[in-house]
Amino acid sequence: MIADAWIASLPPGLLLILAGVVLPAARGVIRSAVLLLTPLALLAWIWLLPEGQGVSVIWLGLELTPVRVDTLSQLFATVFAIVGFAGGLFALRQGRTAELAAALVYAGASIGVIFAGDLITVFVFWEMMAVASTLVVLAGGTGARAAAQRYIVIHLFGGVLLMAGIAGHVATTGSTAFDLITGDSFARWLILAGFVLNAGAPPLSSWLPDAYPRASWSGTVFLSAFTTKTAVYVLIRGFAGEDILIWLGVIMVFYGIVYAILENDIRRILAYSIVNQVGFMLVGIGIGTEMAVNGAAAHAFAHIIYKALLLMSAGAVLYQTGKSKCTELGGLFRSMPLTTISGIIGALSISAFPLTSGFVSKSMISEGAVQEHLAVLWFLLAAASAGVFLHAGIKFPWFVFFQKDSGLRPPDPPASMRVAMVLLSALCLIIGIVPSLLYSILPYPTDFVPYTAPHVVYQLQLLLFSGLAFFLLLGFLTRTRTITLDTDWLWRKFMPAIGRLLGGLGRWRGWGGARSGLGRFLSGVTHISGPGALLARSWPTGIMAFWATLLLAAYLILYYL
């Protein structure tokens, strides 16, 4: 009995983390088995866990509850395990084992957050996710290094916000429990900021389209699933009904569409559309009613599957051709029929076409807006739905698989990648055709019926006439070899320029005989913390030990004084 209680208190995510640690040592069949069987074992574990809280432990005076099981956590953990399996299958031929090991740890850490019953456990797994996902980006090769650096800096900053918020929250409420966070304290806003940063919310949203497309053909599939959707989960858990999320979500929805319309790289298009889709989820969370929260959770579930599918088809194209730009691709339907069909199924799902998973999930968010009589919001969501079909639903398959003939004739990818795409395509359609499968595992019981005649007719009109608009405006949508500046311009161009300017000022000799205080101050800063300077140097351990001893001695003396 006691042993049972302990097993029920062991975070299931540890299984994947452990698998990630042993993976580099495994070869051949064993490597494939670890990659494929652990997510399946985890799926079984998730559904065998009894509902409720596991054992709590006291650590440094804080009460930790590593495992708390309810329908919401089971829903998210289930789809994480599914995409962990499908992503692993897709990535079987990935030669860089470091990426796969990091991906397993990353998936395990996100499942750790999902089952965490207290904020401290959330934070620990949250940071583990940041590190592991950075390694996944880094495995993308030399072009990924700078993006990975920017990625980790932003996520560590988010971690600092979150840690400060949690510390403040625990100090004021005296509770570490992770439930709805109410009140109007500064700590609450810090926690919210830490959470929405990972959701890809503005103004720091550019980390997502900056880093994700730099990962390898298989790495992006993992990245698309975990970080943003873990953020959606913690927002549902801690901030359902928070009004700000509605408008943050609306901004994300339109930001994603606009940038995706202007983008040339297909994986960046799909990255922007992650922000767009997470925006829909934030709207649902912000509305906060049972219908809307169900919608947000259902949409996260559906989205993880169809977005992984879309990135698999883009990844398959990249794997076979080494190219990922609209201007270099086109006409691939001739030689990659299966990848084309998978890409189209994913594109129809993200557009919420009837009979696909997106239709049955996104409808619930719109219904949530209707029930609360949020007319303006409803019209904005409807316009955005049209925009999703435009930027992802047609643009992605059209420019990659149709449009002009690029002359490329790559065959469909190897079997493991094909099977993964077929699996996720099937899931998109099954959920769309039998929505009760998804509805029965949502956080709140629901009797929502997506397939009513007026609703289906309305959706078909909306989407097909958006399609008409796309083809009529095709001349305006032709891609150019350009990028569109985002907020990352601030730290990639603007701040370095300011830095160079100030550095130049510091070294300028024209300050006269007595150099100004500013000039001396700036050269002083360069002297201490510039490249290779005092603060940037790595120190021998001996010096470290010396200073530690000195500090301890000083402390001892002060103590006795």
Add this chain to the structure above:
Amino acid sequence: MSDPKAGVEKPLPPDHDHWLVRPRTIAVLWIGFAIVLGLTLVPDLLIDHHAEFEIEGTIAFGAWFGFLSCLILVFGSLALGRILKRRDSYYDR
């Protein structure tokens, strides 16, 4: 990474290419698309929309609203793009 079999062929003239991209097929597809678009408008005349918001009850609401939204989004994006677009080697310099 890329498959050695993935050769680059010279694009074929449209009349000899895959049947899906021949001008004749494309004409048929456009006609089919127009018919489907027309068909989605028919039910609006027959079924009663339980419109929650007033404007939503207008005939073919989904059609004109979707179409207009796309126009606004595309031209709005293009306007923004004129200011924010840079060559894709912008950050490499």
